[in-house]
Amino acid sequence: MKHVQQQYISKTASQLKPSGIRKFFDLASQMDNVISLGVGEPDFVTPWNVCEAGYASLESGYTAYTANAGLLELREEISSYLLEQFSLQYSAESQIILTVGASQAIDLAFRAVIDPGDEVIIVEPGFVAYAPAVTLAGGTPVSLETKAEDEFKITRESLEKVITKRTKAILLCFPSNPTGATMSESELKSVTDVIEKHDLLVLSDEIYAELTYDETHYSIARINGMKERTILISGFSKAFAMTGWRLGYVTGPEEIIAAMLKIHQYTMMCAPTIAQHGALEALKSGREDLEKMKKSYRQRRNFLVKSFNNIGLSCHMPGGAFYAFPSIQATGMTSDEFAEKLLEEERVAVVPGHVFGAGGEGYVRCSYATSIDSLQEAVKRIERFVSRHSSQA
Amino acid sequence: MNEKEIEILEILEENARIPMDVLADMVELSVEEVEKIIKRLEEQNIILNYSSVINWDKTAGVDGVAAMIDVKVTPKRDVGFDEIAERIYRFPEVKAVYLMSGAFDLSVQIEGKTMKEVAFFVSNKLSTLDSVLSTTTHFLLKKYKHDGVIFEPEQKDKRIVVSP
Numbered sequence: 001m002k003h004v005q006q007q008y009i010s011k012t013a014s015q016l017k018p019s020g021i022r023k024f025f026d027l028a029s030q031m032d033n034v035i036s037l038g039v040g041e042p043d044f045v046t047p048w049n050v051c052e053a054g055y056a057s058l059e060s061g062y063t064a065y066t067a068n069a070g071l072l073e074l075r076e077e078i079s080s081y082l083l084e085q086f087s088l089q090y091s092a093e094s095q096i097i098l099t100v101g102a103s104q105a106i107d108l109a110f111r112a113v114i115d116p117g118d119e120v121i122i123v124e125p126g127f128v129a130y131a132p133a134v135t136l137a138g139g140t141p142v143s144l145e146t147k148a149e150d151e152f153k154i155t156r157e158s159l160e161k162v163i164t165k166r167t168k169a170i171l172l173c174f175p176s177n178p179t180g181a182t183m184s185e186s187e188l189k190s191v192t193d194v195i196e197k198h199d200l201l202v203l204s205d206e207i208y209a210e211l212t213y214d215e216t217h218y219s220i221a222r223i224n225g226m227k228e229r230t231i232l233i234s235g236f237s238k239a240f241a242m243t244g245w246r247l248g249y250v251t252g253p254e255e256i257i258a259a260m261l262k263i264h265q266y267t268m269m270c271a272p273t274i275a276q277h278g279a280l281e282a283l284k285s286g287r288e289d290l291e292k293m294k295k296s297y298r299q300r301r302n303f304l305v306k307s308f309n310n311i312g313l314s315c316h317m318p319g320g321a322f323y324a325f326p327s328i329q330a331t332g333m334t335s336d337e338f339a340e341k342l343l344e345e346e347r348v349a350v351v352p353g354h355v356f357g358a359g360g361e362g363y364v365r366c367s368y369a370t371s372i373d374s375l376q377e378a379v380k381r382i383e384r385f386v387s388r389h390s391s392q393a
Numbered sequence: 394m395n396e397k398e399i400e401i402l403e404i405l406e407e408n409a410r411i412p413m414d415v416l417a418d419m420v421e422l423s424v425e426e427v428e429k430i431i432k433r434l435e436e437q438n439i440i441l442n443y444s445s446v447i448n449w450d451k452t453a454g455v456d457g458v459a460a461m462i463d464v465k466v467t468p469k470r471d472v473g474f475d476e477i478a479e480r481i482y483r484f485p486e487v488k489a490v491y492l493m494s495g496a497f498d499l500s501v502q503i504e505g506k507t508m509k510e511v512a513f514f515v516s517n518k519l520s521t522l523d524s525v526l527s528t529t530t531h532f533l534l535k536k537y538k539h540d541g542v543i544f545e546p547e548q549k550d551k552r553i554v555v556s557p
Contacts, residue, residue, distance in 0.1 A: 025555040038555035045551075128557045177557075299404070299419035306418045349555055372408075376415060 012136065019128050020355030024339060028349040035378045037366040038349040040177060042241035042322070046278070047289035050240060053281030054274050062273055068265040070098025070249070071276045077283045078249055086209065086219050088232070090251040097261055098271040098279075102207045102235040102248035103129060104264075106171075109203050109231045109250060110137035112259040113169060120203075121162055121170040123154055124357030125325070127177045127205070131357065134171075142167070145358040148327060151316050152181035152359075159194050169201040172220060175208035178356045178365035179325045180301075180318020185218040192223050202230040207248070210239035210290060212320040213298045228253055236275075238321075239290055240282040245275040297322050300368040300375055307379040308366075311386055322369040325353070329362045331389050339364055341389075346381035397422060398430055402440070405431075409443040446542045450535075459488075459504045459533040460511050462519065463497040465526040474498060477524040486514055497529070508532065 006014070021038075028034050045051075069075060075092040082088040090096055099105040106129065114120065114137040122130045124143045131141035144162045146152040159170075174183045195202060202220060209217040221230040235248025248271075250260065264270075301318065308315040308326040315326035328338045335352035342348050353363030368375060400420050404411060417424045434440045449455055466477045474492050481501055482490040489502035501519070505511040515530055536544050 019557065021555055021557050025553065028554040034554060036554045039552050040556045041552055043550065043552070295400070295403075299400070302421050303415055303418040351555065372411070372415065372419070376412070 016132055016135065021128060021351055024343070024349060024351060027340070027343055031343070031347060034343070034347045034349055035370070035374050035381070036349040037368070037370060037375075037378055038351045039367050039369060040323075041243040041369065042238060042293065043369045043371065044241040044293050046242050046245070047240065047282065047286050049285050049289075050242065050278045050282045054245075054278040057274050057277035062277060064273065066098075066270045066273050066276060068270055069096065069261060070271055071273075071280070074098060074276050074280045074283075077280055078251075081283050082251070086217065086222070088219055088221055088227075088251075090232075091254075094254050095257050096249055096251045097257060097264055098276060099235075099248045099250055099264070100268060100271050101237060101243075101246045102205060102233050102250075104268065104271075105233040105235070105248045105250035106130065106133050106203070106205065107136070108260045108263055109233065109256075110134055110139065111263050112256060113201055113231075114139035115168075117166060118168040119164060119166045121159070121167060121200075122357070123170075123172060123176070125152070125176075125178055125353060125360035125363070126171075126357055127173060128355060128357075130171050130173075139168070140166075143358040144170075146179070146181065147359060148314075148316060148363075152176060152179035152325070153183050153187055154191055156191055156194055159191050163194070163198050163200075167198060167200060169203055170195065171203040171205065173205040173207075175212055175217075175318070175320025177208065177321055178323050178351070178353070178360070180321045180323045182212055182215065182217070182319030183220075184215055185223075188218065188220050189223055192220065192226055195229070196225055200229070202226065203233065204230055205233045207233065207235050208238050208321040209234060211294055211297060211322060213294070213301065214317075214319055217320070231256060236279050236282055240279075240286050241289075241293060242275070242278065242282065245272070245278055247271055247275040247279050297368065300370075300372055303372065304366065304368045304375055304379070307375075307383075311379070311383040312390070313382075313386065322367055324366045324368060325363050326366065327363055331386060333389070335361055335364055342382065342385050345388075346385045348378050348381050348385075398434065401427060401430055402434065405440065405443075446540055448536070448544050450544075457504055457506055458508050458511055459502065460515075461531045461533065462501040462503060462515060463493075463529040463531075464499040464501055464519065465497045465528075466499060466524045467526060468498075469524065477522065480522055480524075481519065484514070484518060486510075497527075 075096040078096055079090055079092040082090055110133050116138045118139045119142045120134045120139050121144050122141045124145055134141040142162050144158055146154055204220050206219060221227045221232050231252035233250050237243040304324050305315050305317050312330050313326040313328060315324055318324060335354050339350050339352040351365040353360030397420055404416060413424050417427045468474050469476055478490050481487055486503050486505055487501055488504050491500045493500050503511060515528055520528055
């Protein structure tokens with residue numbers, strides 16, 4: 001029967017590789033006493049005001065669809081938020097769509113711009129969903145590998161090397177999941193003329209923008225000549241600890257947004273209404289909560305990165321997101337071996353770097369969106385693990 | 394007060410038992426610098442005490458009652474409310490005294506072993522003070538949250554263990 005079912009599955013779907021994260025999820029969920037540094041979401045629950053706004057919207061009977069693009073009031077709020085926080089001007093009426101998480105925005109963007117044969121540059125190590133999303137839209141993902149010595153930023157040379165005649169777009173995600181890398185205004189400016197020269201479209205996933213610790217986040221769309229060719233993707237999940245609400249948004253040039261809206265109206269109709277009411281409250285009153293969470297992430301980052309370097313796992317200081325990406329090369333293990341043994345022997349879950357694509361091997365992703373007490377215990381266990389295995393070598 | 398000092402205070406207010414080296418890493422200072430700052434904050438009476446929040450309801454054999462008393466008083470020339478407040482807070486059974494705006498002046502929190510003990514304190518010690526005009530005693534029935542700490546916290550992390 002299984003064989004018979006298989007014949008119905010599309011080539012695209014059967015060729016899609018399952019995410020390497022899955023294996024660790026299965027392993028870790030069967031064990032007790034696991035400290036997980038493998039979680040890609042905030043450890044805070046959504047600010048209470050936001051939850052209250054969700055309840056209130058239900059009580060007031062807001063249980064129907066909204067406009068395809070989302071509540072106009074929310075789009076207006078996002079428009080002024082983008083202006084205030086990131087000096088970006090987008091029209092609430094014609095340039096913003098509320099989506100089901102930033103994930104849907106990524107899918108929409110690729111579907112709206114990719115023709116068969118188009119190449120899209122994906123910065124790696126990077127979020128696991130980008131390359132499959134390109135493939136599903138009929139395009140070809142091309143990896144741009146970033147390196148620890150460049151603090152996982154892209155450079156002119158690394159970018160120019162992967163551009164071909166078929167390159168249509170480049171996807172950027174800074175601050176980065178999994179490396180925590182950020183790119184400053186001047187670092188971005190060092191690559192934007194290459195982008196212009198080759199007439200590339202930019203998909204900028206700035207979901208971690210609010211979690212930038214040492215500098216202020218600078219959007220690539222602010223750079224002269226970039227706004228017209230940038231699709232900006234963000235959402236509420238990371239900044240306001242609202243992952244389960246599934247609410248993101250996308251903004252960009254009017255015509256591209258209109259094309260995305262066409263797909264969105266047929267495939268999704270609109271983003272969840274309750275989540276939109278919650279998000280409205282988050283933008284109106286969530287700033288203080290956001291700043292508190294951000295401060296706490298920064299403190300934990302400082303502790304974790306220092307500790308990794310102390311125990312011999314060399315780790316750059318990530319400028320944003322909530323991930324440390326230490327090198328485990330000193331142990332002589334592959335990232336898979338390291339992660340598996342660490343889980344078995346010390347009950348600490350991390351994600352092996354290779355699942356994030358090119359350049360990820362030799363590293364593991366450790367989320368510091370976990371209490372400082374758990375982080376202390378995790379560091380103790382990892383230290384024990386590393387010293388045990390390095391003495392054997 | 395600089396940013397680092399405020400950050401140290403915030404972390405200590407949440408967890409006074411945090412190891413010094415961890416605290417130092419969190420705020421990106423050396424252990425010596427942090428110790429120096431904390432010592433100064435203690436000397437300036439900015440950090441007053443390191444205490445624990447305890448749920449005595451869960452301890453077998455230790456019983457007690459607590460009450461909040463609204464007290465109306467006559468303030469005195471020159472010293473205002475400070476003198477009578479001091480007269481009140483010097484009683485060891487008084488756990489907290491606040492000057493309030495609104496219908497009464499001082500909010501006095503008191504703890505005793507029995508209701509009788511609290512009643513005795515109010516009628517014999519508090520009400521008899523010269524400046525005290527009236528008292529209204531409210532007995533505390535249950536503590537849900539105290540100093541930002543929830544008494545029956547939900548410990549469970551509701552996130553899935555590994556996610557992208």
